[in-house]
Amino acid sequence: MTRQILLDPMLPLWLIAALASVALLACLLAALRGLPGWWLRALGVVTLAVALLNPSLQTEEREPLTDILLIAVDDSASQDLSDRAAQTEAALQDLLTEAETEGLDTRVARVPDGDGDSGTLVMGALSELMAEVPRDRIAGAVVISDGRVHDAAQAPDLPAPLHLLKTGRADDWDRRLIVSNAPSFAILDEEFTITLRIEDQGDVPASAGTQAEIILAIDGGQPRGYVMPVGEDIQLPVTLPHGGLNVIEFRVPEAEDELTDRNNAAVVQINGVRDRLRVLLVSGEPHTGQRTWRNLLKADAAVDLVHFTILRPPGKQDGVPVTELSLIAFPTRELFSEKIDEFDLIIFDRYQRRGILPSIYLDNVRDYVEQGGALLVAAGPDFASADSIFRSPLAPILPAAPTAIVREEGFLPAVSELGEKHPVTEGLPRGFGLDGAPWGRWFRQVQVDALPDTQSVMTGLDGEPLLVLDRVKSGRVALLGSDHVWMWDRGFEGGGPQAELLRRLAHWLMQEPELEEEALVASALGQEITVTRRTLGDAPGAVTVTAPDGSETELDLAEEAPGRFVGRLVGPEQGLYRLQEGVRTAVIGLGPAAPREFVQTIATDEVLRTAIDARQGGAVTVEEGTPDLRAVREGRRASGRGWLGFTPRGAYLTADVRIMSLVPAWLFLMLAAGFATWAWLREGRD
Structure with missing residues (x-):
């Protein structure tokens, strides 16, 4: 039970104060004039002022409320390392028992990994706990964690001490990359550097050494190993093998007794771009379709085109020596001997042997292709003639042999059954032609016989091969058995997708990875992984997906288009996922290879030190035992050896309130009148 005096003024306080001041001033003047009743008049004024203030006595019946201890338990991924999870549960149970002994209520929040890669958001959980209980009942807050909190700067304004029970071991150590x-992005065939560092943290044992191996693999390919010093920045030279997206994986083998290998890997995704695409176009004679090739190649500002055209038609014999047909000497020796390896693509457009290019130069072209180069032959009637380049040193690398027949009649180019699966021709845009035809017609086709183990992806008259592709050792060759692709460019009968077809064909020849016909590709949107398997063969088997924690999942693929099989799954966590189907492998990263929880893994109290000190709290290592709880006065240091403090709040619930006037109004009136009468009588006698 508590009592207190309350005032309930009958008039505004300022008015009461003003009236009382005037009355007391009059009493003061009376005293200065020597009137004997001045003090009685002053008592009367005071009595009236007290009456106007209307004092009363309030009596409250109070029920005391228990203080509350807030507990935030870190259940993030880093708490699963070593025996931290067991330490956490043991510390929580001991703390709950100690709180019960001290008569404290508890509110517990379990804090998992934050959304995305936001890490451990303990302070956000404490703020939510504070919003659920009255502020005047909070006696303290305890965080059970390894101390790797990622929102420490957002610590709430606690009215009581904040403490840390730190999990982990003193001899923990970890190695990270x-x-x-x-x-x-980087330019193909040009070396660039990536800055790497291997860093050891914690109580590093002598057996860890001062050097470590790092393994590099590009697109899940053959790994290469390097030895690096620990604790130093190293510039590692790298050259991209292909254009487009290159996924480079770095990995450090797990060391003995380190906490985790989740931060021993890193994934870098770099787009490979060609500085300048150098193309050599060799035209055997001027013709209508020559402009199509030139326009296509010159439309790209990144293409350096060298166009070599033989101007004299085959039937013209005017006695002028071949060496004197050009105003300036064309550098055939330089192009076909010294600098041939600098070209990304060589195109022979209606070329036939005339003695201008010696056989040794064509030998160089063949060697260029076998060593990884790209060759496209756009054949016209020349390919069926006696001077065909099939009857030259290029014959061993060409994918089809001419039959010496040239068919000149209208036909509609079509994609073969194999071509429906091949990335060069699959899904080519339709709807160009007239009367429902997909494309416009061509009017000339060189009859060829496709050689074994080649790929006929387009057909023409009577289903005969029109576009034939082949791989020759490290290089690639394509043969287009018609010189009428220009009719699509001119829009004849609606035209066709000549630009898309020739672009895909050139990129396939230059071995761009997105046009590989046998490939395992993975892409990610958020946490969803889309796995695509392209193949020209039968349906592939299931893809084995290895998650960052080492667990494996079998993913079945469904055919979404001819030769394209797709499967989707949601990655349960961020990190590096490895995929394998048969001998084909791929890698994909969801977020960083090492999520935020595993960037720093050694337990520490430094992250929360500022927040703890600001609230007079302390940090205790769970390994040393769970501390006792003690009550401390507000503003005092709330931690010591083996104990943590809480501040009693003295909160209560008011059960009953009674208010009683101290003196009845009539009594105040009689007292004031009595003092005034007494003063009058006394002054009257005097």
Whole structure:
């Protein structure tokens, strides 16, 4: 039970104060004039002022409320390392028992990994706990964690001490890989550097050594190993093998007794771009379709085109020596001997042997292709003639042999059954032609016989091969058995997708990975992984997906288009996923290869030190035992050896309130009148 005096003024306080001041001033003047009743008049004024203030006595019946201890338990991924999870549960049970002994209520929040890669958001959980209970009942807050909190700067304004029960062991150590500098794109065939660092943290044993091996693999390919010093930045030279997206994986083998290998890997995705695409176009004679090739190649500002055209028609014999047909000497020796390896693509457009290019130059072209180069032959009537380049040193690498027949009649180019699966021709845009035809017609086709183990992806008259592709050792060759692709460019009968077809064909010849016919590709949107298997063969088997924690999942693929099989799954966590189907492998990263929880893994109290000190709290290692709880006065240091403090709040619930006037109004009136009468009588006698 508590009592207190309350005032309920009958008039505004300022008015009461003003009236009382005037009356007391009059009493003061009376005293100065020597009137004997001045003090009685002053008592009367005071009595009236007190009456106007209307004092009353309030009596409350109070029921005391228990204080509350807030507990935030870190259940993030880093708490699963070593025996931290067991430490956490044991510390929580001991703390709950100790709180019950001290008469404290508890509110517990379990804090999992934050959404995305936001890490451990303990302070957000504490703020939510504070919003659920009255502020004047909070006696303290305890965080059970390894101390790797990622929202420490957002600590709530606690009215009581904040403490940390730190999990982990004093002898914990960990090794991690850091990629501090990597470009987002790089030029093909040009060396660039990536800055790497291997860093050891915690109580590093002597057996860890001062050097470590790092393994590099591109697109899940053959790994290469390097030895690096620990604790130093290293510039690692890298050259991209192909254009488009290159996924480079770095990995450090797990060391003995380190906490985790989740931060021993890093993934860098770099787009490979060609500085300048160098193309050599050799035209055997001027013709209508020549402009199509030139326009296509010159439309791209990144293409350096060298166009070699033989101007004298085959039937013209005017006695002028071949060496004197050009105003300036064309550098055939330089192009076909010294610098042939600098070209990304060579195109022979209606070329036939005339003695201008010696056989040794054509030998060089064949060697160029076998060593990884790209050759496209756009055949016209020349390919069926006696001077065909099939009857030259190029014959061993060409994918089809001419039959010496040239068919000149209208036909509609079509994609073969194999071509429906091949990335060069699959899904080519339709709807160009007239009367429902997909494309416009061509009017000339060189009859060829496709050689074994080649790929006929387009057909013409009577289903005969029109576009034939082949791989020759490390290089690639394509043969287009017609010189009428220009009719699509001119829009004849609606035209066709000549630009898309020739673009795909050139990119396939230059071995761009997105046009590989046998490929395992993965892409990610958020946490969803889309796995695509392209193949020209039968349906592939299931894809084995290895998650960052080492668990494996079998993913079945469904055919979405001819030769394209797709499967989707949601990755349960962020990190590096490895995919394998038969001998084909791929890698894909969801978020960083090492999520935020595994960037720093050694337990520490430094992250929360500022928040703890600001609230007079302390940090205790669970390994040393769970501390006792003690009550401390507000503003005092709330931690010591083996104990943590809480501040009693003294909160209560008011059960009953009674208010009683101290003196009745009539009594105040009689007292005031009595003092005034007494003063009058006394002054009257005097």
